[in-house]
Amino acid sequence: MAIRALVFDTFGTLVDWRSGVAREAEQRLPGIDGGAFADAWRARYQPSMEAVRSGRRPFADLDTLQAESLDALLVEFGHADAAAEVKRDLVLAWHRLDAWPEVPAAMAALRQKFVLAPLSNGHVRLIVALARRNGLVFDAVLGAEFSRDYKPKPALYRDAVTALGYAAAEILMVAAHSNDLAAAAGEGLSTAHIARPRENGPAGGETGPAVPVTYAASDLADLARQLGG
Amino acid sequence: MAIRALVFDTFGTLVDWRSGVAREAEQRLPGIDGGAFADAWRARYQPSMEAVRSGRRPFADLDTLQAESLDALLVEFGHADAAAEVKRDLVLAWHRLDAWPEVPAAMAALRQKFVLAPLSNGHVRLIVALARRNGLVFDAVLGAEFSRDYKPKPALYRDAVTALGYAAAEILMVAAHSNDLAAAAGEGLSTAHIARPRENGPAGGETGPAVPVTYAASDLADLARQLGG
Incomplete structure (x- = not known):
């Protein structure tokens, strides 16, 4: 057919996705290993979607899920004090x-x-x-x-x-x-x-x-x- | 803003929509007034969607609704005997x-x-x-x-x-x-x-x-x- x-x-x-997220993370988070940061963020991708797939929560878009994952990720990478506008901008790295x-x-x-x-x-x-x-x-x-x-x-x-x-x-x-x-x-x-x-x-x-x-x-x-x- | x-x-x-539907109706239904046919089909458009809007039926797409309207329309215009492939093709006139x-x-x-x-x-x-x-x-x-x-x-x-x-x-x-x-x-x-x-x-x-x-x-x-x- x-x-x-x-x-x-x-x-x-x-x-x-990896090069783009790594590049923007290194620009915004001093001293970070951008590739490791991108990998760690991506590793949280499947589990975050699972809450929607299983019906535990209504549909939430990837910006929402990435923003939720980011908070824990910033703690892990020693940037728990990142400003709200830096966080918003990092989520938008996935758009660029x-x-x-x-x-x-x-x-x-x-x-x-x-x-x-x-x-x-x-x-x-x-x-x-x-x-x-x-x-x-x-x-x-x-x-x-x-x-x-x-x-x-x-x-x-x-x-x-x-x-x-x-x-x-x-x-x-x-x-x-x-x-x-x-x-x-x-x-x-x-x-x-x-x-x-x-x-x-x-x-x-x-x-x-x-x-x-x-x-x-x-x-x-x-x-x-x-x-x- | x-x-x-x-x-x-x-x-x-x-x-x-009117010129296109009229043109195709005249090609496929001998002796018909294409403009009147297009107008009569369009007149059935809002009522057909109302069954979905009101929740009386689940979402059905316009091809489905137009096909349903077409049967009554063909009776009205003296072409109740139109072949199945003519009907299918008339519904697709809305795609052209x-x-x-x-x-x-x-x-x-x-x-x-x-x-x-x-x-x-x-x-x-x-x-x-x-x-x-x-x-x-x-x-x-x-x-x-x-x-x-x-x-x-x-x-x-x-x-x-x-x-x-x-x-x-x-x-x-x-x-x-x-x-x-x-x-x-x-x-x-x-x-x-x-x-x-x-x-x-x-x-x-x-x-x-x-x-x-x-x-x-x-x-x-x-x-x-x-x-x-």
Whole structure:
């Protein structure tokens, strides 16, 4: 079945969260190891979303969750006295991330042929900021805020299929994370793995899929080539 | 307070639904008065949404509601025997509407300065089809499917404010219909009325706002000029 639409994980797959957060943390928190700070913040990401996924709390967006994680993180890194405006600005560092180098041109090529939408745990405003910063054009913004829940809950993939109006197999979930692709495949979507060996800095990143996928690509330009874009 | 984002009514404000539906009806239903058919279909639009607004049925998208209205309409116009594929194709006529002539260039100019999103009763796939057909680029798709309800219910305007992350007054609701603008103003949004004197063909259309608004414009290009776009 031909692919008609691509839906994208964002953090790690389209944008380099670690370098951006590290850079801004080092600018605002004297003496800090920015990479370690970014890693420690990201480590709190999944547990913070779990309260929403499990239904223990109503949907709260990533800015809210990142702000909550930040307080404990600042204690851990010896900056418990950070001013409120520094904290607000650090949360917004997640809105100022750079795309991986090949992404803008590859996305523009893909949009000639396919409907494109983020299927991310980022909320609408965060996605709009990242897209505008990096010159990415989407046809719609799906994902966490559209579904009021977080991946890998099935609702996000199902709502994307409903919203795009294609058969699930005509929609290609694009991600650098095998667990995201496994969840998408469980809802019948086609899947594409993007290698991001530098996602986590010295700790690496997924160099290939750990689950069966429809496409495995070395980067987004490679995927565009494989799709004949 | 400065405007940061524009949200748009779509049917009537950005696209000419009557001419497009009339044209396709005349092609597919021999001997029909396309304009009268389009008007009669549109007349069933508000009542069909009311079942969702009132909570009598769960959210159903416009394709579903238009398909339901179509059966009675075909009886009324002497085409009760229309084939299933003709019916499906007529529903999709709403996906193939043309923008009013000044809209594509005005939207491109506005997007240089503002975040843009439809705030329409159209669902995601319908909006994506209209946007792609007419070369319109939005930053996100808000409205009925995002909120699982229909305008003028307050949830749609409130959800748009939350999603865009600006103060309500920084968001400008743009519509050719005073009732839509009144509902938006009730949630604190700024408002812009677009005159569409030909929206309903010989029956005319709103030539100016019937309620107090922040901006009144003769068309979208005029609004862009007033906003310094």
